[in-house]
Amino acid sequence: MAENFTLNPVEGGLFVGRKEIMREMLAELTNPESHAGFCLLGRRRMGKTSIFRELESELSGRKGVVFAYLSLADLADVSVKTFAEQLSMAVLEASRKKGILPLEYSMDALMKSPREVIQSSLSKVKLTDQISDELSFFFESGKGKNEDDVEAVHRAFDLGDKLAKAHGSKFVLVLDEFPEILKLDDGEQMVKMFRTIHDKQRNTALIISGSEKKTLEQVALSPESPFYKQLIFVELQPFSFEETVQFLKKYGLVLSDADARKLYYVSGGMPYYLQYFGRSGKLTQDIDAAIANFIKEEGGVFFSEELGKLSKKEKVIVRAIAAGESSPTGIAEKSGEPVTSVSSYLVSLQRKEIVEKARKAEYVLSDRLFALWMQERYR
Numbered sequence: 553m554a555e556n557f558t559l560n561p562v563e564g565g566l567f568v569g570r571k572e573i574m575r576e577m578l579a580e581l582t583n584p585e586s587h588a589g590f591c592l593l594g595r596r597r598m599g600k601t602s603i604f605r606e607l608e609s610e611l612s613g614r615k616g617v618v619f620a621y622l623s624l625a626d627l628a629d630v631s632v633k634t635f636a637e638q639l640s641m642a643v644l645e646a647s648r649k650k651g652i653l654p655l656e657y658s659m660d661a662l663m664k665s666p667r668e669v670i671q672s673s674l675s676k677v678k679l680t681d682q683i684s685d686e687l688s689f690f691f692e693s694g695k696g697k698n699e700d701d702v703e704a705v706h707r708a709f710d711l712g713d714k715l716a717k718a719h720g721s722k723f724v725l726v727l728d729e730f731p732e733i734l735k736l737d738d739g740e741q742m743v744k745m746f747r748t749i750h751d752k753q754r755n756t757a758l759i760i761s762g763s764e765k766k767t768l769e770q771v772a773l774s775p776e777s778p779f780y781k782q783l784i785f786v787e788l789q790p791f792s793f794e795e796t797v798q799f800l801k802k803y804g805l806v807l808s809d810a811d812a813r814k815l816y817y818v819s820g821g822m823p824y825y826l827q828y829f830g831r832s833g834k835l836t837q838d839i840d841a842a843i844a845n846f847i848k849e850e851g852g853v854f855f856s857e858e859l860g861k862l863s864k865k866e867k868v869i870v871r872a873i874a875a876g877e878s879s880p881t882g883i884a885e886k887s888g889e890p891v892t893s894v895s896s897y898l899v900s901l902q903r904k905e906i907v908e909k910a911r912k913a914e915y916v917l918s919d920r921l922f923a924l925w926m927q928e929r930y931r
Contacts, residue, residue, distance in 0.1 A: 569795040570603060573786055577607060580784070581724055581757055582614055589758035591772045591779065594788030595905055596763045597824030603788075604726050604759075611724065619724045620646035620712060624732035632736050636704035640690045643712045643725070652719040653677070663691065680718055686711055705742065709749055716755035723756045730760035731767035743771050747778035758783065766903045790821030799823070803830030811839045818843055818920050825921060843924070851925035858922065862906070865889065869897045870906060870917065874926035878914045 580588045594600040604621055611619045622642040627634050641660065647653040655662065655673055662670055670691050674684070689707060709725075716723035733739050750758055760783065762768035772779040791799060796816045800807065807815065819825040828850060829842060859867060872886035880898065884891040898915055901907035908918045917923040 569791055569798070570599075570606075570788075573603065573788070574606065574610075576784075576786075577603075577759075578610055581607070581611065581722070582617060584616065584722055587754060587757060589756075589760075589783045591768070591783040591785045592759065592761040592788065593765060593768055593773075593786070594761065594763065597822045598788045598790065599823035600761050600763075600788060601728065602823065604728065604761075607724075607726075616721045617724060618646050618650045618652060618712065618716060618721055619726070621726040621728065623728035625729035627732070630732070630735045632701040632705060632742075635733070635736060636701050636708055639705060640708035640711065643708055643715075644687075644690065647712065647715045650721070652715055652721055683714060683718055686714065702738075702742070702745075706745060706749065709746055710753070713753040713756040721755065724759065725756060726759045726761070728761050729763065731762045731764070731771055734767065734770060740770075744778045747782070750782075764904065791823060791826065792821065796821050796826060799826050800830050803827075805830060807839070814839060815843075818924070820918075820920055822919075843921075847921065847925045847928055851921070851928075855922050855925045858906075859926075862901075862904075865893070866897055866901055866906075869894060869901060871926065871930055873907065873915060873917055874923055874930065878910070878916060880913060880915075883915070 577590060580586050580590075592600055592603070601623075608619045608621060611617045620642045622639055624635070627638060641663070644653065645659040648655050648659060654677055656676070657665070657669075657673060662673060665673075674687060686707060690704075690711075712723035712725055715721075727733075733742055736742060750756065760772060760779070762771075765773065769777060771777050772783060773785070774780065793813065793816050796819070797807075797812050800812070800815075815826075815829065819829070825846070828846060859870070862870065868887045868889065869883060872883045875886060877883045877886045880891050880894050883889075883898075884894045887894065889897070898907060902909070905918055906922075907915050910916045917926070
């Protein structure tokens with residue numbers, strides 16, 4: 553297995569578990585009378601994108617439902633202009649693929665085409681004056697003719713609803729890692745703008761997701777947030793032991809009960825880790841060696857990035873816990889920090905889901921593979 557392993561979203565035959573979540577989401581999203589959306593919370597490596605890909609697969613064969621997906625974490629740069637461009641492209645391409653915007657070329661190809669090609673392509677499609685004006689706006693924006701990026705975001709967010717209304721369809725818009733919007737200029741105001749627009753939409757089901765509860769609270773989970781109680785909240789959990797075994801079988805791995813339980817304990821049932829082991833094909837040889845190999849190859853890249861996001865003092869606290877200290881007093885003695893400071897950092901690290909409370913006044917690292925990597929790195 554090469555370094556820099558990448559989790560590939562799964563769907564169809566490789567998709568495992570999440571039955572209740574999928575059942576609830578599909579029931580709402582395929583109900584033309586329902587406009588309910590969802591707020592999905594799941595730590596990184598938990599498989600959020602796989603759920604979205606499975607939803608897309610399920611909905612692609614349903615008449616009257618258009619599915620558009622955009623990950624804000626994948627934007628080339630954190631700017632309003634880029635967000636406006638990518639959002640409009642996602643909405644328009646999803647509508648094109650579904651046939652409610654029957655253009656012969658992909659949106660990416662059209663956006664790069666001369667004006668004459670664009671006009672010729674649009675002239676072959678029956679459009680209302682309103683939709684025609686909207687498309688002209690986006691193509692002009694793509695060629696740098698319009699300079700109001702906030703207006704472009706506004707219109708892109710509302711475009712799917714207008715297209716769906718014109719064709720008697722339902723529009724499902726997924727904005728993955730939605731709290732990233734807060735990094736944009738006036739990001740908080742933009743979230744409020746989305747809420748205002750969405751209140752008036754009647755053909756759109758909105759799905760937002762986030763990896764950290766703290767950032768998702770700013771947009772949807774706290775009473776002060778714009779989307780508070782406006783979306784059905786779903787929190788993803790790791791796989792159960794049974795789901796872990798089922799997932800590995802999809803990769804042709806049938807382990808002994810002892811090895812399966814060891815892997816389940818170490819991985820915590822996290823789909824990212826399980827996919828790594830499933831694809832590596834090394835588990836059947838020596839599970840301990842496979843775990844050590846993961847820590848060496850993947851840990852050096854992935855966990856270094858995770859650790860790099862913490863403050864200097866937080867790193868000291870994490871290192872003390874990895875060394876075996878679990879009580880605030882013990883962590884304080886090991887780290888050289890006052891107990892009062894340690895307690896404050898522990899709260900911060902719990903919010904970031906790096907640390908969790910195992911028992912009263914006893915703290916451990918949430919990710920066992922991360923803990924093993926820390927122990928290996930600092931022993």
